[in-house]
Amino acid sequence: MRQRVLIAGTSPLLAGRLAARCLAAAPGTEVVLVSAALSRPGQPAPDRRELARFVAGCAGGDEAAEAFGAERLSVVCAEPHAVAAELTAWAAEQVWCVVPGWDRSPARGARADTVLTGALLGALPGLGARGYVHVGPDTAPDEDRAHRALERLAVEACLDAGVSWRVLRTPPVVDAWAPALGECPPGAHRLLGALHSVRAEIEDRAPGWFERHPLRVADAAGLGLSLLDAERAAGELWRAGAPGELPDGFATVPRPAPVPLTDVLARGGAVHGIDVRPLPEGESPGAEDRLLDLRLSDVRRHAVPLGNRTGPGEHAGARPAPGTAPGAGAPAAPPLSPAAQWDLFGAVRACQSSRSGVREPKxxxxxxxxxxxxxxxxxxxxxxxxxxxxxxxxxxxxxxxxxxxxxxxxxxxxxxxxxxxxxxxxxxxxxxxxxxxxxxxxxxxxxxxxxxxxxxxxxxxxxxxxxxxxxxxxxxxxxxxxxxxxxxWDGMDTKYESDLAAVCRALDRGPEKAARMLDLLAPGAVGGKGGSRGDRDAGVLGVLSPALAEEVRRPFRDAEVLVRYARQLVDxxxxxxxxxxxxxxxxxxxxxxxxxxxxxxxxxxxxxxxxxxxxxxxxxxxxxxxxxxxxxxxxxxxxxxxxxxxxxxxxxxxxxxxxxxxxxxxxx
Missing domain, CATH: 3.40.50.1820 (Alpha/Beta hydrolase fold, catalytic domain)
Structure with missing residues (x-):
């Protein structure tokens, strides 16, 4: 009977790379990949076919052909709450729970990770598992109590069931496949996602704007990001948790030395066709700068001071646990080279662009x-x-x-x-x-x-x-x-509302004036001023998208339509x-x-x-x-x-x- 490894995760990216590692490293092993990724607007979870193609691409060459030719890979996609029911159909010698805590919403992500972990631990006896590997985020204990509680739960459940256990921790990763799988891990991916989304939103209003204008960023100096290639992280995790005679214990994937955040922004911006510069001291950011700054908030939270070589999940004087991953507790690994960063950021942008076309509702x-x-x-x-x-x-x-x-x-x-x-x-x-x-x-x-x-x-x-x-x-x-x-009359109307009300009341009383008033009402690019913050200018973000130009003019296309519209509003x-x-x-x-x-x-x-x-x-x-x-x-x-x-x-x-x-x- 073939050995079977079941790998379930809320991150299809990391779980899929581990599945590929298992297929390549153990030719006689069958892999069941259970994707419990949460799907939401803007970040849809991959389906079975997409995941199978991803694993095949990671395994590569003969291993991929063997995996599918011999039906060594089974893929299951289910919401976290439905995983428990799916597990009743399987048996496995080893179970991996991959919950790296990468959801943009900590509350939503922690809930999904808790549900998946509970389902896997509850199913251990029925699965016939002899080993359990828990993969969580490498964060400081006081910053992520939810995932530390899951680690304790996993250890206790394995001790009660007589199952050997390993608890592994990993920093966020960078992977060209991430956008295709609906994932955006913390750090570099959210930086690249911020650049991509800001460019798309501005170009939709004003094509060519970035050929004439830079984006300016404040508070990036002195910070750095660790750029950990996902394939390397999967390799470290597999070596630390692969089936065998490894002792129970903990291991952490080492973080590469951080790259200055200003350098990552400059390279990521160049790949996206954006000139990203530091905001000069004493200058106020424009609306476009503010938008990028807001979308970089999470990136700054995951950045580290450049003089600090200690990762979020480590502390001074920490010792590697028995059986730790190779390099754990050692000095930080070399960072990705500038050439590797260019290649990786370009591949991520190509994947982003392939998925970001304007969609029509079906x-x-x-x-x-x-x-x-x-x-x-x-x-x-x-x-x-x-x-x-x-x-x-x-x-x-x-x-x-x-x-x-x-x-x-x-x-x-x-x-x-x-x-x-x-x-x-x-x-x-x-x-x-x-x-x-x-x-x-x-x-x-x-x-x-x-x-x-x-x-x-x-x-x-x-x-x-x-x-x-x-x-x-x-x-x-x-x-x-x-x-x-x-x-x-409480002073809360916008200027546009006040002007519109005056004209509509006049048209309701005297519709013959409509032809002379057509040009007074069409909003055009209105929307950039006069909001809840007074007269602050939204700059290019206040410009109407050309895609909406005809829609905006619809009620103002002729005098008769305008009169009908005015009377509807008065009513x-x-x-x-x-x-x-x-x-x-x-x-x-x-x-x-x-x-x-x-x-x-x-x-x-x-x-x-x-x-x-x-x-x-x-x-x-x-x-x-x-x-x-x-x-x-x-x-x-x-x-x-x-x-x-x-x-x-x-x-x-x-x-x-x-x-x-x-x-x-x-x-x-």
């Missing part, structure tokens, strides 16, 4: 008859939970929300529609008729209950529908919401959502933007305090079109909120997000 388009008029409906997506119903802003087409929907549909069933009332053939279509349309959409897609997502003016309509049909609404999500109301502004809010008993999430110059973040934040079960998150250095500009982050907020509304503020801790209200009755 929604079917159909036309249904509602109230004697055609209604254009889009629906589709995956997921078993309560579906999402997306309410667009009045007068707008679906293009604003396409990118957001593309990030949501892999995880949720979703429906949206073309809001009616501005086409020439439409009769007056006020709030009551908008609510009728929501009912009709729910009936057309066959849903009795849904989470309602309202963008901009859609937030007030969503609130009104929840009051009409409370049993049909599971929760409310408001994106860059406007809660403007007639006869409220909406009569609606007092603040009076309805105290009766809203479902969880409510507000997502606003610091530089929203169209919908007032200050008024939205004030409105959030009226909703009994509200959370309020504000995106830094973002404008009104954040669902288009940062769809992955907004989709992650929505996904975590509808799964666990009471925990969303703890699960989505990002430097770009400020939680002003993060629990019931707790306003910051």
């Amino acid at each position: 929604l079917r388009r159909r036309v249904v008859d509602v109230a004697g008029r055609p209604l254009v409906l889009f629906d589709g997506g995956n997921g078993e939970g309560t579906p999402l119903l997306v309410l667009n802003a009045l007068g707008q087409g679906p293009g604003f929300l396409n990118r957001l929907c593309a990030h949501l549909t892999p995880y949720h069933r979703l429906a949206t529609w073309q809001v009616r009332g501005t086409e020439r053939a439409d009769p007056d279509w006020g709030v009551p008729r908008q609510l009728d349309d929501i009912e009709a959409v729910l009936e057309a897609v066959g849903w009795e209950r849904a989470h309602l997502l309202g963008w901009c003016t859609g937030a007030k309509i969503a609130t009104a529908f929840q009051q009409r049909r409370p049993e049909a609404v599971a929760s409310l999500v408001f994106l860059n919401a406007t809660f403007r109301q007639n006869d409220r 909406l502004w009569r609606l007092d959502s603040a009076a309805q809010a105290p009766r809203v008993r479902v969880p409510t999430l507000f997502v606003s933007s610091e530089f929203d110059g169209i919908s007032s973040p200050a008024r939205a934040r004030e409105a959030a305090r009226c909703f009994p079960r509200a959370r309020y998150a504000e995106l830094a250095v973002a404008g009104h079109y954040a669902p288009h500009d940062r769809p992955a982050l907004v989709a992650e907020l929505i996904t975590e909120f509808v799964r666990a509304p009471h925990e969303v503020a703890g699960l989505v801790r990002d430097a770009e997000i400020t939680w002003h209200i993060d629990s019931e009755g707790a306003a910051r």
